[in-house]
Amino acid sequence: MTADLIIFLILALVAVGAALGLLFSRNAVYAALFLVLNFITVAVFYLLLNAPFLAMAQVTIYAGAIMILFLFVIMLLGTKKLKTRGENHWQRRLAIGLGVVLLGELVTLFFIKGQRGTLLGDIGSKFGGPESIGIELFNQYLLPFEITSILLLVAMIGAIVLTKDN
Amino acid sequence: MDIILVLEWVIKSIILILFGVIGFAYTTYYERRALARIQTRIGPNRAGPAGLLQPVADGIKLIFNEELIPAKADKFLFLLAPVLTVLPSLIIWAVVPWGTSITISGREIPLYLADINVGVLYIMAVASIAVYGIVLAGWSSNSKYPLLGSLRATAQIISYELSLGLAFVGPILLSNSMSMVSIVEKQQETAWFIILQPLGFVIFFLAVLAEINRAPFDMPEAEQELVGGYHTEYSGMKFALFFMAEYIKMIAISAIAATLFLGGYSGPWVGSFPWLGPIYLMLKIIILLFVIIWIRGTLPRFRYDRLMAFGWKIMLPAALINVFLTAVVIMLLP
Structure with missing residues (x-):
């Protein structure tokens, strides 16, 4: 149990780090690579959850095929550095609001329903x-x-x- | 967790990596000698007896080469790309079975690193991330020939991956399993899958040749048009890593082709002498490596538009027909 927990914590750190890197990197190629790292980490999560088929499909389809096409397009169109300031402030506010709602939902599910073990039945x-x-x-x-x-x-x-x- | 089990995995991994690296060195020698024979030359024969020390000499030369990084290159990705190219070619070995199992001092040791129930999908997954090294090498060099080479490589690998995936379906349907070990065991019971799946084997072999950019599909590194393709700007050990990845992939695809279609480690008396398993697999790998070199020595390179048309208009329909026919025959036969 503790070994699983340690592996989970390391993976979670990498996954969150990669997601933040995706959001904050100003170079589109690096952002795409952070997303690949994130997808592969999620695939390892699937392995931990005893779902090898999903893990392999995740790597093949998302990290492999789809992200290669993204990189292909980024490389063809050239990679201009993004401006640091976005103009659409209302979009940003809306995104933050929706993010908070999602987080609230997750926390509610975990702490209210997860306690009774109804989220995942016996598999x-x-x-x-x-x-x-x-x-x-x-x-x-x-x-x-x-x-x-x-x-x-x-x-x-x-x-x-x-x-x-x- | 059993500490001896961890030790066993570490030792097996080290043996596999050493096999890959030494195999790489001597595959370059093998290729140069065999190509020379095809072209009625002699080939490297000066360093050591029959030129056997040539790979060592080449390696020492590459270590002492000057390491150049282009001034406008993206340094981090430029250094990362060779590593990302070598890694998939090494980790793909994890699911290839070398034999049944041997007993050393009372402990039964299976001759494979991992027997997972999605072994074939693991190979697909590793093959699909192998292209990143090439893409990043081309982009981070900040130079036009490498970029063109890597764009060609991306398009080619994505196109042929579909046929490759469909070619895997034949052995999976026949053996009713995605585990490489079960596929070999099923071939021992029935027949080698090259007999039951001749079209599947041809599609598989052509598709993997395109996946690893070997002749006649070596468009991404076509010297006459693209100088050196995606590794034009690389020198010294970083170039050696690309070279190493290419040859280890050659050996790996030979091993996978042998496992899926040529019975893997099986052969006469392998049941009573498990040590024969790795030897049979080695023999099959060497024969398939010769076929790859032979193709390079005799066939001209494809034109780029024909290569893409061949992939989408001939390989993919043929692979689909093969899957359809295999499924129908399996359903009709009791």
Whole structure:
């Protein structure tokens, strides 16, 4: 238990540090790299939570494919340093307000519901493995899964149509 | 946690890293000798008997080379990029099984570092983060040829990763598992998956050649167009790290191809003599390394637009058809 706690604390420190680095770095490439670090740390959290399939998918899809495309775009468009002052003050106030609401929700969930152990029920050792995820996905959640894939397909076709020459 | 178990993992990791580094040195020698034979030359034969000390001489030369950092380079990322390139090529070895298990002084030691139930996905994950080193090397050099080389590398690796992922599906479906150890065991029961999955093997091999930028897919470092590609500005040991990553990846993909399609460590009498496992795997790796060198020695480089068209219009549909056919056959056969 204590070893798990120490690992969790180190990982949490890295994850929060990477997230802050993402927010405060003025160079877009560094910001993207901090986000990659954050994604990989979250993948290690999934491993700690006995969900290896999710961890590997997180690294492959988010840290690998999506962030490489981000970097690709940043490198193609050039990396001008961002200005230190933003003009949209109302956006900043709104973001802070929403952030506080989210934090409040999380704290409430953890301290009120988490005490009774209702957030996570008893999970078997096979939880999060490829078999159990496949069975859940294709039996119980088949319709949402298919709708998601159609949404992605439509988005893809939309991107192709929008960028096509006449 | 068992302290001896931790010690066992550390020793196995050190052996794997040493294998990678020494394998890198002698793969360069092997490649130069084999290429020389293909081109009716002799190759390096001066340093030591039959030129066997050539890699040592090359290594010493690289250590004493001057380390240059371009004035306008992003220094931190410029130094980080070679490290990020080497790391994935070393950690990918963790899931490759070398044999069943051996017994040393009463303790049974399995001949693999980790048998995880998502082994194949682990390989995909490591392969997908391997591209960062190349991208950052090109960008942080602040120089046009490296940038063009790394942009080409990014586009190429993303395109071929899809076919690679689909090529993995064949062995997974056949063995009903994502663990590399179970895939090898299933091949011992039935047949090598290269017989059951010939198209899958071809797609896998072409896709990994593109992933590690080997000929005929070595566009990112095409000397005639891009000087040295993404590592143009690197010298000395930092250049050596890129070189090392490329050759360790060659060995690693040979090991993975052998494990997924050529029966891995299995071979005659491996059941009664477990020490034969690593030897069989080594033999298969050496044969596949020769095929890679042979391809480099005989095939011209792809043109860039044809390379992308080949990846998206031929490899990806072929891989999809392979997955579809495999799934249908498995469902129809009892």
